[in-house]
Amino acid sequence: MIPSSFDYLAPATLGEAVNLLHEHAGDAKILAGGQSLIPMLKLRLAEPALLIDINRIPGLGYVDERDGSLRIGALARESDLETASVVRQRYQILNDTTAVIADPLVRNSATVCGNIAHGDPGNDHPATMLALEATFVAVGPRGERRIAARDFFLGLFSTALNEDEILEEIVVPRPTAPAAGAYLKLERKVGDYATAGVAVQLTLDASGGCARAGIGLTNVGAMAIEAVRAQDFLRNKPLDSPTIAQAAEIAAGEADPIEDRRGSADYKRDVVRVLTARAIRIAANRAAGANIATPLPFTYSPSQAALRS
């Protein structure tokens, strides 16, 4: 399959890229990892007149902690998240998330910012960014603006980014210990989008109860959903089994799935319930100091499950 013709420019600075995008607003697309855009171009679901390749702009591939926050630059790849030691230490939920996105080949190219900017409800990072209360830094012709994750996702393939804005950076506030998260996803096979996915980030209080919970849901609505009622319910509660079960029920009620090849709406809601309870448990145990490895996606056969230990 061959895309329609387009012009191609690879500016050397972010400022130049913004100018080009502004000049050609509506006709131009940013090319980052290309792992969503190029398949769409090949299927001719998108036929922009101009591609603005940002891959030649130096200095955007960072994943590092500065001023009390984790910063993920526009050209940080999924595979960079997998190898960043700061992520493994304090943001394990991001490791969990990237591990279940597509496959290692796609992850070598795909960017985390592209995953957010694309606005696909099947993408896994939006739910995680909601749970982490991330902020997105957009740069446009009028300068920079910061958008909270909960104000960013507006609907199916629709985000708060303007046509002439580039997502420059994701800022994740450093969790104050004891805190941890987990991301769990059910997929039909490696590289599949989620039947449902659940991101949970918890901060514990002195007695091991829940001081704060962030919960995001993947692919059970037109966009990633912040399970606000489940979050509120958990606040200042002990993390015992009845509480976890009830929070999971509430989160399932906040999901808004439709029936498709991945299952009925009821089935998906129940997957949300099961994954929420499991993710809360993993997050709570991690926050309490347990060393729990990134879970494998739930596609492995029982014989392969033996490989986990």
Place this chain on the structure above:
Amino acid sequence: MSKHSVSVTVNGTAHRSEVEARLLLVHYLRDELRLTGTHIGCDTTHCGACTVLLDGKPVKSCTLFAVQADGRSVSTVEGLELGGELHAVQKAFKEEHALQCGFCTPGMMMSAVALLERNPSPSELEIRQAISGNLCRCTGYVNIVKAIQHAAADMRATRHTPAYVPAQEPAQVSR
């Protein structure tokens, strides 16, 4: 439509070409350079038959434009053999019967080579994860995993470094 002059190093040889912006790297390799070892299986970024190494990292060449490879190094299956000697991974695929129709094999081997460059002693799980973007419809993967384990052992024993595989660079390209 725009034409671009690109210079791409493929298996150690520099090539300079005029390409249309929409030309995919896999078509550039197969149609312009006649390197037909890199296969097109699905064309929807799922199967990994088109896997090549871009600056040492395995990527799907059906989901990358040739212009994007300007100034960069690409390794394909043709570059694995050196001076008439097969790469340890190629030998092991043959010895362990890791292929049937062979369609997935070039991509599978490129993912294996990249894994072994980075991790000389991968566990079975690490091998299965590393090739999880490469689909094989014939073998059931068991012999592929065995072949990669076999190649890993050979490479550890002989410090085998024949192929043109550039060191893996960070994803950031600055110029």
